[in-house]
Amino acid sequence: MDVDVGIVAQRDNERAQTLAASLVDALEREGASVVVDEATGEAVEAAAVPVDAMAGRELVVSIGGDGTLLFVAREVGSTPILGVNLGEVGFLNAVAPDDALGVVTALVTELNETGTVEGRDLARLRASGVDADWSLEPALNEVLVHGPRRGSGGGATVEIGIDGQRYTESHADGVLVATPTGSTAYNLSEGGPLVHPAAETLVVTQMAATRAMPPLVVEPETEITLTISGSESAYAISDGRNRQHLEPPATVAVSLAEESVRLVGPQANFFDGLDKLE
Structure with a gap:
């Protein structure tokens, strides 16, 4: 053998x-x-x-x-x-x-x-800088963007862009983009939907937004951007482990990774x- x-x-x-x-x-x-x-x-x-x-x-x-x-x-x-x-x-x-x-x-x-x-x-997700040269290790569960710290009082203003159009903008603890695999993890705890593993979708979920819109389900090939402002610092995080420090205003692009x-x-x-x- x-x-x-x-x-x-x-x-x-x-x-x-x-x-x-x-x-x-x-x-x-x-x-x-x-x-x-x-x-x-x-x-x-x-x-x-x-x-x-x-x-x-x-x-x-x-x-x-x-x-x-x-x-x-x-x-x-x-x-x-x-x-x-x-x-x-x-x-x-x-x-x-x-x-x-x-x-x-x-x-x-x-x-x-x-x-x-x-x-x-x-599917895995890739987070990268739009105006800066960086990218995070691919995420199997989710990519998260938040202000100087997670949770109450640590938020920032995040604009969500979908294929070049604004979906919503609000002060929030953060915004996450989840795969079907990650729908049962952080996404679910923040009120996002459960997604069957066989579904070819991504979910965009706001976290404690002051002007909340429902979580948005999009096709995997959708161009998603998260633009963060209104705070002195911010972070993009892949699967809760790999992180990139951001200096707002900053825009993070989230897309499918090449390797699943x-x-x-x-x-x-x-x-x-x-x-x-x-």
């Missing part, structure tokens, strides 16, 4: 590390070439590499919650990912820990025999996940 596999286990999670060790043993017995992330390598006897070095392998297995898979997706780009769910909800991770050995070994066997496996592509995230193997049940939301 000539298949290259990477395994990333949730940091400081003994259960995830134990499962990673079992997967390494099973896959290496089948002849696969397996590496784990560096943090896991400190607890598991296996070859270890940085997560971004797993980009280009035939499969990467993410063991943990949706946050772990988001991290893996940022590092490996369009490399096929299988999620094993150790979290609470699991919109992205479809495989239960007890099923992981069987599912992963079957998937690797299929890869070895056919060179491909079924899956689905998840590829989830393979069994897919999570969207409606089962909704039942677990608080």
Whole structure:
């Protein structure tokens, strides 16, 4: 079996590390070439590499919650990912820990025999400066623009542009643009709609706006601009992690990223996940 596999286990999670060790043993017995992330390598006897070095392998297995898979997706780009769910909800991770050995070994066997496996592509967003030369790492969930700090009292004026036309302008805590994947995350907590994973749309949602308009659902190819003013500083943030400091007035362009995230193997049940939301 000539298949290259990477395994990333949730940091400081003994259960995830134990499962990673079992997967390494099973896959290496089948002849696969397996590496784990560096943090896991400190607890598991296996070859270890940085997560971004797993980009280009035939499969990467993410063991943990949706946050772990988001991290893996940022590092490996369009490399096929299988999620094993150790979290609470699991919109992205479809495989239960007890099923992981069987599912992963079957998937690797299929890869070895056919060179491909079924899956689905998840859109990502790219945020970049209109009047400045910068861009953020692609976001699987959302891009957020807000004033000097998040929350009450830290807002700014944000104008939302859709294909060159103004949708609305208001003082707000911020504005976010979410993918269908991200509709169940920050977008939902700010009153945005749930979007089925199969829908090819984006959602633009204001956060605590003084002159609020309903969240707007647009086609993925829509040209979205967020122009922020009325504050001394501001930020553009990708998936709550990567950020760019802005000096208002500043305009942020949000568009589809060139590379999507590829989830393979069994897919999570969207409606089962909704039942677990608080």
